[in-house]
Structures are given as structure tokens and as C-alpha cells.
Amino acid sequence: MAVSVAFKSDLIGAIPSLRAFAVSLSQNADKADDLVQETLVKAWDKHQSFQPGTNLKAWLFTILRNEFYSQMRKRGREVQDSDGIMTARLAVHPSQHGQLDLKDFRVALEQLPEDQREAIILIGASGFSYDEAAEICGCAIGTIKSRVSRARTRLQEILQISGEADFGPDAIAAQVMGSSAA
Amino acid sequence: MQNATHSSSANADPLGANTEIARKLKQYYDDLVSDDVPDRFADLLSQLEKAEPARKKD
Numbered sequence: 001m002a003v004s005v006a007f008k009s010d011l012i013g014a015i016p017s018l019r020a021f022a023v024s025l026s027q028n029a030d031k032a033d034d035l036v037q038e039t040l041v042k043a044w045d046k047h048q049s050f051q052p053g054t055n056l057k058a059w060l061f062t063i064l065r066n067e068f069y070s071q072m073r074k075r076g077r078e079v080q081d082s083d084g085i086m087t088a089r090l091a092v093h094p095s096q097h098g099q100l101d102l103k104d105f106r107v108a109l110e111q112l113p114e115d116q117r118e119a120i121i122l123i124g125a126s127g128f129s130y131d132e133a134a135e136i137c138g139c140a141i142g143t144i145k146s147r148v149s150r151a152r153t154r155l156q157e158i159l160q161i162s163g164e165a166d167f168g169p170d171a172i173a174a175q176v177m178g179s180s181a182a
Numbered sequence: 183m184q185n186a187t188h189s190s191s192a193n194a195d196p197l198g199a200n201t202e203i204a205r206k207l208k209q210y211y212d213d214l215v216s217d218d219v220p221d222r223f224a225d226l227l228s229q230l231e232k233a234e235p236a237r238k239k240d
Contacts, residue, residue, distance in 0.1 A: 148197050
């Protein structure tokens with residue numbers, strides 16, 4: 001069966017999200033675009049295994065994620081800074097007056113282990129539910145929750161935000177918690 | 183492994199939806215999403231589409 005026009009246009013629509021997720025995972029723009037390319041080719045080839053009416057974005061994210069980890073395995077985990085060296089050097093200086101710089105945040109995010117980074121991105125940024133994130137990562141919901149929680153704690157440590165209280169308009173909460181997949 | 187019902191307060195909202203971290207995360211990601219998509223992807227899909235009829239033979 002040929003790929004439908006609708007499927008193709010949905011693929012195109014998903015590209016910005018796929019690229020964002022790919023950059024978040026690989027922390028490298030070139031690698032990210034290669035990942036997206038690979039993902040699109042795979043999605044095209046296996047389009048028949050996609051069930052219309054289910055979440056295409058989640059399906060694509062799953063493909064991209066699998067591709068990322070299989071490439072990483074092939075490369076034998078090149079220069080991954082597993083805790084330590086960078087972290088010490090990195091000392092992100094918390095902004096004097098509370099406003100956290102986006103650049104600092106990015107640097108902090110890079111220091112998280114992949115499993116924590118992907119969990120917090122899927123939940124906090126891509127708009128997936130815990131259920132969907134668990135599906136994408138092939139693990140239990142509880143595992144996603146604990147990764148998100150550890151990621152948050154770690155980010156707070158790196159950025160030296162302590163005992164941060166929840167505050168701010170509810171609109172943001174709704175935005176983050178809702179399944180408004182971007 | 184972690185029991186979802188174990189520590190319900192932490193599990194209810196592990197991210198802390200209304201925190202600085204949550205806001206930065208959203209900002210970081212939205213920045214990436216709004217990045218211009220290079221032409222290579224549209225080209226790629228056109229190529230895949232063109233290759234499609236040929237594949238029907240098998």
C-alpha cells in the first residue's frame with residue numbers, strides 16, 4: 001500500500017518536534033538532523049505498521065529514540081561525560097537576581113544522563129503524558145516518574161536552585177501538564 | 183521498579199510543573215521547535231515518494 005498523502009503531511013508536520021527531540025537527545029545539531037532523516041526513512045518504510053488514529057508523534061519519537069540508542073551502541077558510547085569532570089568545571093553560576101539564563105540551563109541539561117534528560121524532555125517539554133513517555137522509552141511509568149524527579153533534582157543542584165517553591169500562574173502548569181503535544 | 187503508589191506526593195508531579203526548571207525546559211524546547219526546518223527533509227520525502235511506485239512491483 002502506498003504511503004497516503006495524509007501520512008506524508010503528518011510526517012512533515014512532525015519534523016520540528018522530531019528535530020527538537022533529536023537535539024535534546026544527541027546535543028548536536030548535525031547528528032540530530034541525521035537522526036531525523038533516519039527516522040523519516042524508517043517511518044516511511046514501516047508506515048503500514050502505524051495504526052491510524054493512534055499517536056503518530058509518539059510512534060515517530062519511539063523510532064527516533066531507538067535509532068539514537070542503536071547508533072550510540074554502534075559507536076561504543078564515545079565521549080560521554082558520566083558525572084564528574086565536566087560537572088566540576090561547569091559550575092554554572094546562578095544568576096544573581098533569580099532569572100535563570102537559558103544558556104546556563106542548556107549547559108545544565110547536557111550534564112544529565114540520557115535517560116533522565118529524555119524523560120524530563122518528553123514530560124516537561126514535548127507534551128507527552130507519563131503513559132506515553134513510558135511507551136516511547138519502553139519502560140514502566142514509575143521509572144519515568146523517578147527519572148523526571150531525579151532530573152529535576154539534578155538540575156536544581158547544578159543550577160543551584162534550592163528548595164524552589166512552585167509559584168506562578170496556573171496557565172503554565174496547565175500548559176506543561178496538559179497533553180498539548182508541541 | 184519504583185512503586186507508583188509509594189510516595190504519592192513526589193509521584194503526583196515529579197517535575198514540579200510550575201517551577202523555574204519547568205519554565206526553562208519549555209523555553210529551551212520551544213526554541214528548538216521553532217527553528218527553521220532545512221530543505222533536506224522536504225527533498226527526502228519527495229524522493230521517498232518518487233521511489234514508491236517502483237516498490238509496488240514486489
